[in-house]
Amino acid sequence: MKHLKKITLVLMATLTFSCSKDDDGDTPPEPTYDVYVAGYEDNGNNYVAKLWKNGTPENLSDGSHNAYANSVYVSGADVYVAGFESNGSVSVAKLWKNGIAQDLSDGSHNAYAYSVAVSGDDVYVAGHERNGANNVAKLWKNGIAQDLSDGSHNAYAYSVAVSGDDVYVAGHERNGANNVAKLWKNGTPENLTDGSNAASAYSVAVSGADVYVAGYEYNGADDVAKLWKNSEAQNLSDGSNDAYAYSVYVSGDGAYASGSESNDSTSVAKLWNLPAGEAGSGTSENLTDGANDAYTWSVYVSGDDVYVAGTESNDSTNVAKLWKNGTPQNLTDGENYAEAISVFVAQTVE
Template identity: 35%
Template sequence: MKHIFYAFALLFLVTSCGKDDEASTPLTPEPENPVPQNTAPELADQSFTVAENITDTTVIGTITATDTEEDALTYSLTTNSNDLFVLTETGELSLATGKLLNYDVAQTHTLTIEVTDATNTTTANITITITNSPDVYIVGSEYNGTGTMATLWKNGVATILSDIYSRAYDIAISGEQVYIAGSIENSGLQEATLWKNETAITLSNAGNRAEAKSVSITETGNVYIAGYEHVENYSESYVKVWNENGQLAFATLPSINVTSNNYIGWSGSSSCLYTTGSDVYVTGFERFGNGINRATLWRNGIPEVIEEVNHPNPNSIYPNSVYVSGTNTYVAGSKNEGIPSATLWKNGEKTKLSNSNNIANANSVYVSGNDVYVVGKEWFGTHFVATLWKNDEVIRLTDIADSSTASAVFVLENDVYIVGSIAGKATLWINGEGRALSNATSSHAYGLFVKP
């Protein structure tokens, strides 16, 4: 009897367990190929610091994001700052074409960018901090469709100095006073002109063709302007040095008594005048009817002969620029010894800078420490090339297959500033990197001043 009871009880338990299992919820099986969830790219806020004087060819920085799936990422700029910047799809950030930074207007710029992996998008803020750079003042001319106008570029921004035919050749600055030497046409004749804070002052005599080519300020604040003036229907021409009131500082005359076909002047350099202490130096040339051509340096109006040649070609010698460093006097220009060659005279001792087989001319000289910088142009096969001669090194400033020239050089600390033109466009080079100053049909930069 007991055996029958235990069997019945066991059967009841088995049956009860089976009913409970049937009533429970079955488990959901795992899919064989699960679909992965895409994660958004990770992009943090980033910051960059750049100098005020960068160009639109400078990469400010590269935006970097990460993606778990290592998908291809595309970057875009969603909030700009006055359309100053551009961002490539690969994340390179730079200035928009033709745009410039201005520390005086804004010291920082904040941009919003986004990055996408084609499924998800992430945004971040980019902060660009601007460091102050020296103010670069450049003078020259632009052709505006009706005439050539004297132009001042300050940090790349152009100001037209006159609305009639005019040119600006050189600039000097003392404090907030800006002095520019050049010329304005009046009744068909150019008149030597000084702009003081953009106000024009006529220096030369009415009826004579004249130009102011260079301006310099002494340590005591005296302003001198050098130029030339043709007299008596171009029969003679003289170097003139004026003060800022238009009065003659020195009455420079030929240094030898030859009365026929006397001509004193220079080919147009913006740095033919230099002042140091109370001394005023001017360089130029003298031509005489007997075939004598003379490179001359006037110190306080007294002529000193740099070199004299007897040559039938009146263009046989051209001193263009003078710089005084300590007890050394440097004059740069050209001398024709079969062909015109870029030449530097140091204390009267001549050094040929250019290749003997190439026509060349030196337009400006600047001395910084033990380094001597000379700029000009040298002929290479089919065109002139803007050239820097630094000590014994020859540096071509452009490889563009079109004519170019370098007109003036200025050195501040370790930075070298050069102005001139490429293919008829005013150009500034900073440490060898060139940038166009003008979109005008034709333009040229002749002189510059860099203010810390």
């Protein structure tokens, strides 16, 4: 009896303590998230680099010269955006950190930044720069440039991802006849295609030991949207119309890819869902009805929500768009040409 009474008293004390904590409001609140979108909008004279946070725009450039924001990455309280801006004669590769611009190139040759990723204290940017004769694929680490190609043929770096000590870059390089889809790992190139047909790799994502690359390859008649997993190619489209995969995001054991596909008259914004990341297991979703041209450039998954950034024509110009779980949101009013190029979702930092 004494033993039972002791247990009862302990339980009552525990319940009282639990109720007291609830009453005091000590239960941690549910986290909130911010949605960042990078892109650009015409101001009537020039393109202005833009960053939207939860739909609210911020100008990254002053509009005196053309400028473009191509990629956004959030690390803690810091927001990084990669892009480029004209200096009046050539394009200068740029990195904005919390709205403050840093030049990655010296302005002597055209240079472009397309993707940014952060790992610890290191900031990586992928792009390319003209060497006078050809475009050289580039990787900047903390502002220091590394050539990924030797400059003998045109080469482009479109996407960078970091996993542990490994840095992956996706792009393409000309072989003299065609563009060859490429993946660089720590500066060492791998051909994803054999060069017999034109191809490119636009996006790379890494999960554990698996490396995913999105892009396209020509099949002799049309361009086929492709996803490579550990260098093994999977067709996302059937090859009956031109299609392109511009972005890939790994979620769990599967992957999402976004892009576009022609319907013979217009381009339709697409989202592919690949639950296991294996051939034949995926589904595709049209994000637009095909009445007007539309493209998606970036996909990001946060919890159960899938975000896609892109653009759709309104008959007179292009409207920057963000789709959340298939539902579109206009980021611009459609008065001036605009595109949403990259999306990133981050937990709100108080």
